[in-house]
Amino acid sequence: IAFGRFSDVLVQKSYKVARVEQTETPEMMDARCKSMSHPSKFDKVVRREICRIITKGTQTYSVLDGSPSESHSKYLLSFKEKLNDSPGQHRMYGVCFVDTSVGKFHVGQFHDDRHCSRFRTLVAHFPPVQILFEKGNPSSDTKKVLKSSLSASIQEGLQPTSQFWDSAKTLKILAEEGYFVKDGKDHDNSTLPPVIKSMTSDSDTLGLSPGDNSELALSALGACVFYMKKCLIDQELLSMGNFEEYVPVDIDLEKPQSSTSFFAKTSQRMVLDGVTLTNLEILQNGTNGSTEGTLLEKLDTCFTPFGKRLLKQWLCAPLCNPFSINDRLDAVEDLMAIPEKLSEVGELLKKLPDLERLLSKIHSIGSPLKSQNHPDSRAVMYEETIYSKKKIADFLSTLEGFKVMREVIMIMEDSVDAFKSNILKQVLALKDQHPKGRFPDLSSELKR
Template structure:
């Protein structure tokens, strides 16, 4: 920092920044979030705001920029779109009642997979954060949408099946063990997810016994048998690490993750990414939009929840005859019950996105 005059406030900023070196730090000062030093130099052009400096008369003025608190979410969204993480640091005491430096602490970390603001989310699509763990030639993976409470896990020894599944899930962010930087099999599985942000966490977060305990404590159960986790040790490791990451970024327990869905990719019709793309199931070949796709034709859902569920059903065709007939029976009942169907659709118009 050269000869920068380190005031108590800057000292506090640097102390907090040291614990969040991989994030742009939004440091609350009154009605603004300020950014300093390299964060300011990095963020200013992305946010299209002026880069100024603090203590301009000093030999080494501190670069800075800021955004209004009231408009912060839109600016955070711009940074997230570019792949940055944002640590939001709030004043944790009333400045008027403080005798000295106002206490501050990071209250949440926003990452591409950790978005809860509806304005930053696509209403008809899920925003997944996904973790992977590789052990004994088996890749376990777990993913969650913290805006809806969806939490799933699976695993497979078939690298191609895992790769195709990851492409179907299309996560916004990957959570990987530090050791995976040299794991060719794991890196191969995620190689096609070039647009997903990557976060590396300590390998200890994936340790099975710790991950298992973390999940049972979260769900307040003695075991995970009720979720069908038997035989999914790599998946459990991935899920436990993912839960730790969610809790850490949100700075609180993820109590809205109330269940864990365990599934096997072999229970659904396997379609690779090329097949899904060429069939234009959910994205068209022209620009990746919904128009002209099978989803675009079929989606007459009243709610965003329905649209997201329909999208998942199209990407995961059933194989079980019983499940197929059960769904067909439900469709037939809705088709034949014209009056009931119209009444349900009318009532759904007043229902908001309850999942979010």
């Protein structure tokens, strides 16, 4: 029971912690020895297996690990670099970073300049606590970034090919392991998530050949998969299929709005690079690296953990499109006009648990892949009752959280039509009951 508390202390000090469980009872051991013709002294010991390796970048906060100490994301980042000879494009990076507590993967590939500007911005926006790279791969410029900006992160070099997989091996393993199988039985039914599928070659219908501009990105994903396999969390995280393509903030992919004004055609967000974030002390101060005295500390009055994470991303890439900014200002005005409802909603939001992390936890517990061949499925837990109660409590807490969200929607229901802000209408109106509504109606699921 104390494992979660003590392991977290070691993990925060950058140690790796392996959890070993007994995977058979003394009775099972006796039966096994009887079935053997000449059991050795080593056979006459109950079997034990490593069920989990926990590092700073691979914490999932399962029922055994205890609760998270903070709400902000801790990323595991893997990257691969390729130097270019073409003028203006000095290098190319393939990156994959994941918040293992939520199970969301970001995969991307991009060109960078000789100062590694985009790479610096990436590590400032999504600060990794652990970094994986291919031995002998990073250039001297990238090593400088790792040494200066990321000296506090754990940095681990992996062997080329055997540990840091190439793109073809990554796609082959993803297909063979059946991570994305829909019903948990038929491996032929496995379909790659759309983001990964888009990175494969169009001419290969099986999805086993990488696309022209995705080799480095898929290789970086391969390193992440290898490392999670080593830590025994690959099945529970990859089976969620929660992938998003990472596009550097200064590449504007958003289609311009129908308006012909200059602002409608410009980027939707400002580019705050790593140097700017540091100099302006937006996320952490220059004295001791904490949030004390920063803009984030000043603005962060969020009630929910996932709200705190979203605000941090907003601060890293603030809006610069007047239409979107005015819509947010309208949202503030709309909410200020209904102070009684606002305070009632605020009290409800304070009750919300960290739904993002809880959903990932519940998915892990119910994962069919994990129940088939993971060492945890064989583990003999002598405190099983306590852990089962924790699992039930987490599940009920999640359901209660969704009920609270439903209450928030119902409180705001009669005010939605009076709102000027489009974003507020989208967030607070039900999808089926309002033309602009985007919130799903979960009432039938919650009543079951």
